[in-house]
Amino acid sequence: MRVLGIESSCDETGIAVYDGDFGLRAHCIYSQANMHSEYGGVVPELASRDHVRKILPLIQQTLCEANIDKKSLDGVAFTAGPGLVGALMVGASVARSFAWGLGIPALGVNHLEGHLLAPMLEKESPDFPFLCLLVSGGHTQIVLVKEIGRYSLLGESIDDAVGEAFDKTAQLLGLGYPGGPALAHIAERGDPERYRFPRPMLNREGFDFSFSGLKTSVITAYKKLPDEQVEQEKSHIARGFEEAVVETLVTKTQRALEIAQVNRLVVAGGVAANNRLRAAMIRMADESGVKVFFPRLEFCSDNGAMIALAGCLRLTAGQSENLEIRASARWPLMSLQPPA
Amino acid sequence: MEQMLTQNLNNSQETEACAAELACQLVPPCVIYLHGELGAGKTTFVRGFLRALGHTGNVKSPTYTLLETYPFASMNCHHLDLYRLTDPYELENLGLRDLLDEQSILLIEWPEMAQDLLPKANIDIALHYTPSGRQIVIQRLGS
Numbered sequence: 402m403r404v405l406g407i408e409s410s411c412d413e414t415g416i417a418v419y420d421g422d423f424g425l426r427a428h429c430i431y432s433q434a435n436m437h438s439e440y441g442g443v444v445p446e447l448a449s450r451d452h453v454r455k456i457l458p459l460i461q462q463t464l465c466e467a468n469i470d471k472k473s474l475d476g477v478a479f480t481a482g483p484g485l486v487g488a489l490m491v492g493a494s495v496a497r498s499f500a501w502g503l504g505i506p507a508l509g510v511n512h513l514e515g516h517l518l519a520p521m522l523e524k525e526s527p528d529f530p531f532l533c534l535l536v537s538g539g540h541t542q543i544v545l546v547k548e549i550g551r552y553s554l555l556g557e558s559i560d561d562a563v564g565e566a567f568d569k570t571a572q573l574l575g576l577g578y579p580g581g582p583a584l585a586h587i588a589e590r591g592d593p594e595r596y597r598f599p600r601p602m603l604n605r606e607g608f609d610f611s612f613s614g615l616k617t618s619v620i621t622a623y624k625k626l627p628d629e630q631v632e633q634e635k636s637h638i639a640r641g642f643e644e645a646v647v648e649t650l651v652t653k654t655q656r657a658l659e660i661a662q663v664n665r666l667v668v669a670g671g672v673a674a675n676n677r678l679r680a681a682m683i684r685m686a687d688e689s690g691v692k693v694f695f696p697r698l699e700f701c702s703d704n705g706a707m708i709a710l711a712g713c714l715r716l717t718a719g720q721s722e723n724l725e726i727r728a729s730a731r732w733p734l735m736s737l738q739p740p741a
Numbered sequence: 742m743e744q745m746l747t748q749n750l751n752n753s754q755e756t757e758a759c760a761a762e763l764a765c766q767l768v769p770p771c772v773i774y775l776h777g778e779l780g781a782g783k784t785t786f787v788r789g790f791l792r793a794l795g796h797t798g799n800v801k802s803p804t805y806t807l808l809e810t811y812p813f814a815s816m817n818c819h820h821l822d823l824y825r826l827t828d829p830y831e832l833e834n835l836g837l838r839d840l841l842d843e844q845s846i847l848l849i850e851w852p853e854m855a856q857d858l859l860p861k862a863n864i865d866i867a868l869h870y871t872p873s874g875r876q877i878v879i880q881r882l883g884s
Contacts (some may be wrong), residue, residue: 485807487834539805559799610751620780730808
C-alpha cells in the first residue's frame with residue numbers, strides 16, 4: 402500500500418509518500434528556498450504557519466520527487482490532532498478532498514503516534530514492545546508501546562515541556578526564539594561543573610517531570626550576574642542547564658525501562674536531536690543491556706513521513722473512517738485503539 | 742471604573758493563593774490579560790486560578806499548543822499563551838472567535854503579541870520580579 406502523508410499540526414508543513422513494501426519514497430518539509438516556480442511560483446513569505454498556501458505545491462513537489470503519479474496512491478493519511486485546530490483543518494480538508502477525488506481512503510492520524518513510530522522509518526527498526534521517551538516542544542512523555550495503538554503513559558511533564566524549557570532558556574540567554582539548538586551549540590564550550598541547577602523531581606517516585614522550576618533557577622542565576630560577566634558565563638549556564646535536563650531524562654527513562662522490563666528504547670521528538678541527550682541515552686542503554694533507537698535527525702522534528710508511515714500501518718490493517726472532515730486540538734495518545 | 746491592587750508574593754504558593762482569591766470573585770464572560778517576563782509566574786497564577794475552580798489535574802504551559810481549554814460545570818476556562826505568535830493572523834488558526842462566548846473566561850499570557858486583535862480585557866494583571874520574590878498588580882477595567 403502506497404500512502405501520501407500530510408502533516409500540518411503546528412509550524413511545519415510536511416508531505417511524504419510511504420510504501421508498505423518499499424519504504425519511504427519521498428518526503429518534503431516546506432521551506433521558502435526549495436519551492437520552485439514550476440510548483441506555483443515562489444510564495445510570498447506569510448505567517449510561518451500559513452499551511453493553506455504551502456500544502457498543494459508541496460504535495461506536487463513530493464509526488465514529483467517520488468516519481469509517481471497521484472493515481473498510483475492507495476490512501477492518504479493526515480494529522481488529525483493534537484495541534485492548532487485551524488492548522489489541522491487545512492491538512493484534514495486537503496487530505497479528505499484529495500482522497501475523495503482519487504476514490505481512495507483517507508485516515509486521520511495522531512501526531513504523537515507518528516512521533517512514536519518514526520524510528521520505524523529507518524532500516525534498523527524497533528520491534529514491539531518498546532519504551533518511548535517523547536521529548537519535543539509540546540510534549541515530554543514516557544510511553545510504553547505494546548503494539549500500534551496500545552500505549553501506556555508512564556509519566557509526563559506536569560508543566561513545561563522539555564523543548565519549551567530549551568527554547569525559553571535560549572531566549573533568556575539572547576539566542577533568539579526558538580533557540581534550543583543554538584543553546585546546545587554554545588553549551589559545547591561551557592563548563593559542566595560551574596552551575597549545578599536542580600534536577601526537578603528526580604528524587605520523587607514515578608516518572609513525571611517538571612521543567613518550570615529549572616527555567617526559574619536559570620533565570621535567577623542569570624539575573625545575579627554583573628553585566629560584564631554575562632557574555633562569558635552564558636555558555637556555562639547553557640551547559641549547566643543541558644546537564645540538568647539530560648540527567649533528569651536519562652535517569653527517569655532508565656528507571657522506567659527497569660519497571661516496564663523492556664529492552665528496547667525509542668527516543669523521539671525534536672529534543673531527540675540533541676547530541677548530548679543522544680550520547681547519554683546510548684551510554685545508559687549500553688550499560689543496561691538495552692537497544693536504543695532514534696529517528697534520523699530530520700524526522701525528530703515534525704514531518705510528513707511519520708504520518709504517512711502510521712497511516713500506512715493502520716490502513717493496511719483495514720482501518721477506515723467516514724468522510725467527515727474533522728480534527729481535534731486535543732487527542733491524547735492513551736485514547737487510541739489498535740487498528741480494528 | 743478602575744480599581745488597582747498591588748501585592749507582594751514571596752513564593753509560588755502565594756501566587757496561587759492570590760489567583761484563587763480572584764477566581765472566586767469572577768463570573769463569565771471575562772477576559773484576563775497576564776503580563777510578565779519569562780518565569781515571572783504567569784502559568785503559576787493560572788494554575789492557582791484553575792485549582793480554585795475545582796480543576797485537579799496538571800496545568801501545563803500552553804506555549805506550544807497556544808491554547809488549553811478547561812471545562813467546568815458552569816463555564817469554560819481557556820488558557821492562552823501567545824508567546825510564540827509570529828503574526829496576529831495566526832489567532833484565526835486557534836479558533837479564537839469560537840472561544841468568545843457568554844460561558845467563557847479567557848486567561849491570556851503575552852497578550853501584547855496579538856496587537857489589537859484580542860477582545861478587550863476586563864482584568865489586567867502584571868507580575869514583576871522583586872529582590873525577594875514577585876509583585877503582582879491587578880487592575881480591574883470596568884465591567
